[in-house]
Amino acid sequence: MTRRVTGRWRTGAVCALLALAPASGAGAVAGIQDDRLPNLSGAELQERLGLLAGTGTPLTRVDVLWRRVAPTRPTDPRNPDDPAYDWSVYDQIMLGLAARGIRPILDFYGTPPWASTRGGTSAAPPPVHAGMFAGALARRYSGTWRTAGGVLLPEVREIELWNEPNIPLFWRPQCRSGPGRRYVPVAATRYAALADASVREIRAANQDAIVIGGVAGPSGNLDDRGKVCRTGSESVSAGSIIAQLRRNGVRIDAWSQHLYPIGPPARAVFFPGWPTLPRLAPMLDRLRPGMPVYVTETGYHTSYNRYHRYFVTEAQQARWLGETFRLADRTPRVVATVWFNLQDNPRWTGGLLHADLTRKPAWDTFQGIAPATATRTTS
Amino acid sequence: MSLLVSGAASATAAPAASFSGWIGIADARLQRDRLVVLDQATLRVREPRAGGARGPVAFTYHRTGTFEVGLNRTRLRFDRAAFTERLAIRSSAGSLAGGRLAADDEDYLVIAGGRAVAPPVVWCCTPDGTEVVVESDGRADAPRVIGGGIDGDRVRLVLRGADGSVILRSSAPGRLADADAPDGSRTDAVLGINPGDGLVDIDRGRMVWSDDPDGGVVWIAVPSDAGPGPAVAVGVPGTVHRLWAAAGGGVVLTRQGLVWRVYRLTPAPSRRLVWAGRQRPVVGVGNGSVAIAEGRRILTSRGGRARRVATARGPVPALTADGDRVAWFERMRRRERNGWTRRTVARLGRVR
Numbered sequence: 001m002t003r004r005v006t007g008r009w010r011t012g013a014v015c016a017l018l019a020l021a022p023a024s025g026a027g028a029v030a031g032i033q034d035d036r037l038p039n040l041s042g043a044e045l046q047e048r049l050g051l052l053a054g055t056g057t058p059l060t061r062v063d064v065l066w067r068r069v070a071p072t073r074p075t076d077p078r079n080p081d082d083p084a085y086d087w088s089v090y091d092q093i094m095l096g097l098a099a100r101g102i103r104p105i106l107d108f109y110g111t112p113p114w115a116s117t118r119g120g121t122s123a124a125p126p127p128v129h130a131g132m133f134a135g136a137l138a139r140r141y142s143g144t145w146r147t148a149g150g151v152l153l154p155e156v157r158e159i160e161l162w163n164e165p166n167i168p169l170f171w172r173p174q175c176r177s178g179p180g181r182r183y184v185p186v187a188a189t190r191y192a193a194l195a196d197a198s199v200r201e202i203r204a205a206n207q208d209a210i211v212i213g214g215v216a217g218p219s220g221n222l223d224d225r226g227k228v229c230r231t232g233s234e235s236v237s238a239g240s241i242i243a244q245l246r247r248n249g250v251r252i253d254a255w256s257q258h259l260y261p262i263g264p265p266a267r268a269v270f271f272p273g274w275p276t277l278p279r280l281a282p283m284l285d286r287l288r289p290g291m292p293v294y295v296t297e298t299g300y301h302t303s304y305n306r307y308h309r310y311f312v313t314e315a316q317q318a319r320w321l322g323e324t325f326r327l328a329d330r331t332p333r334v335v336a337t338v339w340f341n342l343q344d345n346p347r348w349t350g351g352l353l354h355a356d357l358t359r360k361p362a363w364d365t366f367q368g369i370a371p372a373t374a375t376r377t378t379s
Numbered sequence: 380m381s382l383l384v385s386g387a388a389s390a391t392a393a394p395a396a397s398f399s400g401w402i403g404i405a406d407a408r409l410q411r412d413r414l415v416v417l418d419q420a421t422l423r424v425r426e427p428r429a430g431g432a433r434g435p436v437a438f439t440y441h442r443t444g445t446f447e448v449g450l451n452r453t454r455l456r457f458d459r460a461a462f463t464e465r466l467a468i469r470s471s472a473g474s475l476a477g478g479r480l481a482a483d484d485e486d487y488l489v490i491a492g493g494r495a496v497a498p499p500v501v502w503c504c505t506p507d508g509t510e511v512v513v514e515s516d517g518r519a520d521a522p523r524v525i526g527g528g529i530d531g532d533r534v535r536l537v538l539r540g541a542d543g544s545v546i547l548r549s550s551a552p553g554r555l556a557d558a559d560a561p562d563g564s565r566t567d568a569v570l571g572i573n574p575g576d577g578l579v580d581i582d583r584g585r586m587v588w589s590d591d592p593d594g595g596v597v598w599i600a601v602p603s604d605a606g607p608g609p610a611v612a613v614g615v616p617g618t619v620h621r622l623w624a625a626a627g628g629g630v631v632l633t634r635q636g637l638v639w640r641v642y643r644l645t646p647a648p649s650r651r652l653v654w655a656g657r658q659r660p661v662v663g664v665g666n667g668s669v670a671i672a673e674g675r676r677i678l679t680s681r682g683g684r685a686r687r688v689a690t691a692r693g694p695v696p697a698l699t700a701d702g703d704r705v706a707w708f709e710r711m712r713r714r715e716r717n718g719w720t721r722r723t724v725a726r727l728g729r730v731r
Contacts, residue, residue, distance in 0.1 A: 262469060263438040269426050303517030304491075304499035306510050306558070310440075310469040313496060314517060346559045349517065 028328040028335055029378055030370040031059030031105075032352070033297070034342035037093050038063055045089070049096040052342060055352065056367045058374035061105045061296050061338045062093055063163070066133055067112040067121055077132035078201070080140035081148075087140060091147055098154040101374075105296060105338070107160035107215065108137055109170060122172045124190045131197025134159065138205035158210045158378065160256055160296060161198050164217030165191040166241060168233040175229035175236060183227040185236040185244070192244035199251055210378070212294050213252035214241055218260045222271050222279055238272065242283045254335070254378075255284050258297035262310050265323045274327045281333060292378070293333040297340040298324055299350035302360060307347055317350075318361035325369045335378040339366065392456035396448040398723040401696075401710045405443065405492065408482035409665060409701035412450050414725060415487055416462065416697075416708075417480045419443040443468050443475040443491050445503065448725070455704060455727050462725075466503055466510055472496045472517075481528035481582065482665075486553060488513070488534055490524055497521040502534055502552040511552035512559075514538075522546070526579030526588070528624060535581045535602050537574065537588075545570045549604045568606035572598070580624040587629035587644070592619035599628050599646045611646040623664040630664045641671060643682070654678060654685040663699035663707075668730045670700035672707060679705050679730040686731045696723070703730050 034052050037045065052060060070077075074084035097104050108130075115130075116123035139145060143155025165171040171187050178184040195213050202209045220235035227234060238257065245252065257277065261268030269275055277293070284291040300320050301311040312320065321339065328337040344351040352363040396414070406417040419442070426436045444467035449458040466489060468475060473495020481488040491498035500514035513534055514524055520541040527536035536548045550565040552558075572579075572590050579588035586602040595615045600607035613628075617635025628645040630653070641653040641662060654660065654671050661672035669680045672695035678685035679700060691709045698707035704727060711722045 263424060263440055263471060267424070267426075267436050267438045269424060269436070301517075303496070303515040304468055304470075304501070304512060305515060306501075306512055309467050311472060311496075311517060312470065313472045314519070316471060346512070346561070349515065354518065 027373060027376050028295075028325070028331070028337050029059045029103075029376045030057070030325050030328070030366070030373040031061065031336060031338040032057045032342055032366065032370070033061040033063075033338050033340045035063060035340070035348070036343065038065060038068070038089055041089055041092060045092055046096060049093070049100060053100040053102060055342070055363070056371035057102060058370060059103050059105070059336060059338065060097065061107055061160075061340075062090070062097075064090060064106050064108040064137060065110040066108050066115075066125075066130070067110040070112050070114075070133060073112075073114040074136075077129065078135050078139070080136045080145060082136070085136065091151075091153060094141055094154050094156065095151070103158075104156050105158040105160060105212070105294070105336070106137060106141065106156050107163055107296070108134060109163040120172065122168065122170050124171055124173070124187065125194065127190065127193035127197045130162075130194045131201045134161065134198035135201025135205045138202040138209050142206040142209075155206070155208075157206070157208055158212060158294075159202055160212045160215050160294075161195050161252070162191065163215050164219075164258060165194075165215065166220045166236040166238065167217040168235065170217070173232035175227070175232060175234050177229045181228060183224050183229045183234070185224055185240040187236040188240040188244040191241055192248040192250055195245060195250045195252060196248050210253045211251075212254045212256045212296070213245060213250065214238065215256040215258070215296065216241060216272070217258050218272055222276075238280060239283055242280070242287060246286055250287075252287065252291075254292045254294055255280065255287075256294040256296045259295055260297075260299060260308055260310070265320055265327050274324070274331065277331060277334075284333075291333070292335045293331075294378070295328065295334055295337040298337060299340045301349040302344075303349045305347060305349045308350075311349065314360045314362070318365045321362045321365050322369065325373075335376075392451040392453070392458060393460040394456055394726070396457040396460050396462055396725045397711075398446070398462060399720070400723065401721045402723050403476070404697040404708055404723070405476065405478045406480040407663065407697050407699040407706065407708070408480045408487055409699050409704055409706050410482055410487070411484040411701075412454070413447050414450065414457070414699075414706050414727075415465075415480060415482065416446045416725070417443065417478055417489060418446060419474075419476045419478060419492065421474065438471075440469055440471045441473065441475045441493075442470075443478050443489070445480075445487070445489060450727075455729065457725070457727070466501055468499060468501070470496075477577075479526075479577075483529045483583065486529065488527070488529055490527060490536075497523045500524055500527070500534075500536060505553070505555075505558055509558045511555060513550060513552055514548075525574065525576050526581070528581035528583075530581055530584060530602055533604070535586070537570070537579045537581075539573075543573070545572055545574070547602065547606050549602075566604040568604065570606055572607075578619060578622060580622055580629070582624035583626060585624040585626070585629060587622050587624045587631075589619040589622060589631075595619060595633065597622060597629060597631050597644055599644060599648070611648045613644045613646075613648040613650055615642055615644075615650055616640070621662070623662075625664050625669075626667040630662070630669055632660070632662055634659075641669065641685070643669065643680070651682075652684065653680045661695055661698055663697070663705070665700045666702040668700035668702055668705070670698045670705045670707070670730070672698050677705065677707050677728065679728075681730055688731050689726070689728050691726075693724075700730060704728070705730050 074082035113119035141156035220237040223239040261273040446462035477492030522538040574588040600610040617633040693709040
């Protein structure tokens, strides 16, 4: 049985990619994330950092789980040394990455129980609390802060604001039904408030910080036209988030978009994908002309999992990983692309390593690409 | 895939539920309160190139997944006229065609088809609607599921390894507190059998298989975590083409010369002819009943020869039965203002 796919996403999707200007010459930095890092410590963490360094990656992304750092409410939330904060794992990670010459992008999310009515990790947090935590994070890793033992912590300049606020797994509620059953993207409104507070706090902590907003997941399409909010979980579009950031006058430095294409990277015409990514450009220009784009998550799974529901062979993964980073180089606004993830687990099967740590063919492909991008800059 | 589903939801019971288009139905199951369909498709995506360059950008991917529609209190009518998509498995690794569904009254199991990679197996669903991925291994030498089913609260799968060894893997996805957690109750039993692909099935305390389909031998046993118990061989004339585990034994589709036959088997051992004909029938088995589509004629059997219960208004790509009910699908064409449209319509009837 053969069925042809139709729909609104089709219009001009591939045209956009082919109409891109030639590469700026700088190219994008290639990175990889290891989501196990925050779960380890001591020798295990050091071993794991060695494994990450073995990929040759110059860049990684680290999830800073707010609810883990601040399990109880801090009395002085802007102060990284508030006794409620536990940065021990993250200090080890930052020092270990610095020692190995790997630059981190920090991404904070995960609402602590004390910051939401029901205690859910994906509950939309009070923007002021999230902003003050972002400030504490930026201050601790501003290159001027020392641990209790007197160790100077490295500077981390790139900070992402939350993870996939347009997906109910990470942010609830997404929407409500307005007058005339109009779709009201409440996640965009609340996220813009969080971004506003965070940008101010981060800048106060480190003037050189690059604040990356959006961090939009591969859902919700480019805009919210025609959507209906039935359960409150129907995803908000990237376009709505950008529009709300503009309305609030939020001065983020860069946009982050996550791409998990269905089909080969250059042909995947659903939004968001490499061919459709340039559609964001005119919207981002209204936030700030020429705003750079970080693709802080992309990948292909090599077996079925319930979170992405699309998989390819290991040979395809290796081939399409190469294509992904070549496309990133040819896409002028894209300054960094991070493959997610290092190792398979039951929830995520897009790793370069199987769950038993044996290598997939994509490991070699990544190793052949990433080190050469180390000299590129994202600023 | 919501584009696929048509039909307005209605507060009153609907005699039929439909899809727009002729969907590729791999299997279907009637449960106590719903009808589940496993569909499969190859989706071709085509886009014009930029700047008027010749030829489209095109790629293909494959999909299999389930659609569900609820039944009303009589369980002989649908609670609405539209199906809802539940599970979707998508891949560029290769076709996912040839999948099978297993079900009990509440839950079901999707055993995806396909030869390019070991097909995933998904159990649906926890009380909060979460699916559990029972098998998913993308390695080239991963063991492949060749059959299986639901046996009480155990899911039992028969897998063949790259070295030809066959195991019976049992697990309990319905008991997991976390859908992604490893199943501590999982067991593997090495089997001394070698059934062909699709020639092994398990359902509610019965396991049937044939490792000599040309010889017309079907084995019936009671499965357990340790493997099947003592097996009874039942001979059937002709070649075994497909078989189903069923209450009391099994059902087998055979071909001998030009004649197709459906037999009901018991571990007595005995066989009883349900149907014979010269056209390959579409067969559905569930909860002791057998349903057969002979062209457009819908026949059912509770124990003896199959008897006609309805005549479909179009070709029948799939059907299923559950004790005293039968559900079948009709491929319809309807003339509308802008030309002919295709629909796949599901209907319900009583088993005779």
